[in-house]
Amino acid sequence: MLEFPVVRDPRxxxxxxxxxxxxxxxxxxxxxxxxVPPGSERGGHAHKNLEQVIVSVSGYFEISLSDGAExxxxxxxxxxxxxxxxxxxxxGLKSFSADAVCLxxxxxxxxxxxxxxxxxxxxxxxx
Ligand code: TYD
Numbered sequence: 016m017l018e019f020p021v022v023r024d025p026r027x028x029x030x031x032x033x034x035x036x037x038x039x040x041x042x043x044x045x046x047x048x049x050x051v052p053p054g055s056e057r058g059g060h061a062h063k064n065l066e067q068v069i070v071s072v073s074g075y076f077e078i079s080l081s082d083g084a085e086x087x088x089x090x091x092x093x094x095x096x097x098x099x100x101x102x103x104x105x106x107g108l109k110s111f112s113a114d115a116v117c118l119x120x121x122x123x124x125x126x127x128x129x130x131x132x133x134x135x136x137x138x139x140x141x142x
Contacts, residue, residue, distance in 0.1 A: 016096055016097070016098060016099075017032075017037060017038070017039075017068060017096065017097040017098075017099055018095060018096055018097075019031065019032045019037055019070075019095045019096070019097060020032075020037070020095075021095045028094075028095075030094055030095045032097070032120070038068050038097070038099075038120055039066070039099060040066045040122040041122065042120045042121070042122070043121060043122055043123050043124055044120075044121040044123065044124055044125065045118065045119065045120055045121065046118075046119050046121070047072075047116055047117060047118045047119065048108075048111075048115075048116070048117040048119075049073075049115070049116045049117075051076075051111040051115055051117075053111075053113065055109075055111060056107060056108065056109045057107075057108040057109075057117075058078075058106045058107045058108045059106075059107050059132070060105070060106070060130050060131060060132045061102075061103050061104055061105045061106070061130075061131040061137050062102055062103070062129050062130060062131070063102060063103065063128075063129050063130075063131060064102050064123065064129055065102060065121055065122055065123050065129050066099070066100065066101055066102055066121070066122040067099075067100045067119050067120065067121050067122070068097040068098065068099050068100070068119070068120040069091065069097065069098045069100065069117060069118070069119050069120075070091070070094065070096070070097045070098075070117070070118045070119075070120070071091040071092050071093065071094065071096075071115060071116070071117060071118075072094045072116045072117075072118045073094070073114050073115060073116040074092065074111065074112035074113070074114040074115030074116065075090055075091060075092030075110075075111075075112050075115060076090070076091060076092075076108055076109065076110055076111040076112065076115050076117060077089070077090050077091075077108070077109050077110040078090075078091060078098060078106055078107070078108050079106065079107045079109075080100070080104055080105070080106050081104065081105040081106075082103075082104055082105075082141065083105070083137065083138055083141030083142070084141075090110075091117075092112075097120070103131075103137075103140070103141065105131075105134065105137050
């Protein structure tokens with residue numbers, strides 16, 4: 016878990032992150048999920064080489080993680096906290112609150128070739 020600097024002010028809170036100091040890779044791309052309908056599930060894949068930091072900038076959601084040996088589930092719901100996901104970790108996102116905005120900081124541009132979308136392929140690649 017990464018904790019980003021926050022500047023609190025009577026006008027509101029301001030959170031920021033630098034590639035060098037706060038995120039363990041140069042940020043090449045950002046994307047975000049929002050308007051996620053109730054009951055919807057996202058993710059369900061791993062990345063061969065991509066590193067990511069996932070932040071719940073609004074609301075909350077649950078992330079399940081697997082390295083092929085161990086599984087873990089985490090609820091993200093603090094806008095100043097990011098979850099670092101190294102390459103080759105299977106992840107699934109679910110239980111989004113209606114106001115959830117899931118911001119993803121990514122180390123590489125989008126490439127479908129980088130995805131492992133089949134769980135059996137993932138398990139085989141991890142052994
Ligand atoms: P995907 O990564 O499978 O979404 P999630 O893991 O959140 O369920 O991406 C969904 C679609 O969006 C897929 O067709 C690829 C496309 N996409 C892009 O074009 N660029 C991007 O940066 C991302 C993340 C996805």
